[in-house]
Amino acid sequence: MHQIWVPLNDIPSGGQEYEVDEASVWAAPIKEFSLPYQVAEPLRATVFLLPQEDGVLVRGTLGGKVSVPCDRCAEPTLVAVEHRFESFEPFPGEDDDADVDTEVLRPVPEGKGFEISLSGLLWEEFLLALPVKPLCGGACKGLCPSCGKNLNEGPCACAHEEGDPRLAVLRGVRIDKH
Ligand SMILES: [Zn+2]
Numbered sequence: 001m002h003q004i005w006v007p008l009n010d011i012p013s014g015g016q017e018y019e020v021d022e023a024s025v026w027a028a029p030i031k032e033f034s035l036p037y038q039v040a041e042p043l044r045a046t047v048f049l050l051p052q053e054d055g056v057l058v059r060g061t062l063g064g065k066v067s068v069p070c071d072r073c074a075e076p077t078l079v080a081v082e083h084r085f086e087s088f089e090p091f092p093g094e095d096d097d098a099d100v101d102t103e104v105l106r107p108v109p110e111g112k113g114f115e116i117s118l119s120g121l122l123w124e125e126f127l128l129a130l131p132v133k134p135l136c137g138g139a140c141k142g143l144c145p146s147c148g149k150n151l152n153e154g155p156c157a158c159a160h161e162e163g164d165p166r167l168a169v170l171r172g173v174r175i176d177k178h
Pocket residue numbers: 070071072073074075135136137140141142
């Protein structure tokens with residue numbers, strides 16, 4: 001996938017801000033991992049990088065609109081991404097396994113110091129920005145667990161235990177009396 005690597009040695013000591021709006025930063029991993037996301041309004045990010053002795057301070061914003069499946073009914077649901085982030089990315093130590101958890105920072109190939117992947121960073125922040133359980137609406141009825149019908153479109157033919165489970169217990173009591 002297309003990556004944007006920034007050598008930290010190129011950044012002035014006061015830090016540097018970058019604007020990223022290349023669609024491939026998000027579109028490429030969405031495609032690569034076959035994720036059910038669709039960018040509905042172009043994502044735009046600003047990233048401020050401030051190199052430190054032992055890592056780099058990262059601060060930024062990410063905005064746009066993405067369509068994701070509703071957590072209950074799986075219908076496409078528009079989510080406004082308005083994300084602010086701030087993190088510290090430590091330089092990978094000599095003892096660290098180079099393959100694990102260090103995809104965002106790596107030594108400059110055949111050079112000095114480290115470089116940071118803006119694209120990798122912004123992909124991680126994108127995933128963090130998405131709601132854990134997106135809903136198409138607060139009243140989404142979801143799918144029938146038996147037949148899979150979208151219950152927002154109407155009831156299905158299955159028999160359902162409806163409503164509050166405590167009421168179901170009361171209903172059971174009533175049946176027992178007869
Ligand atoms: Zn839904």
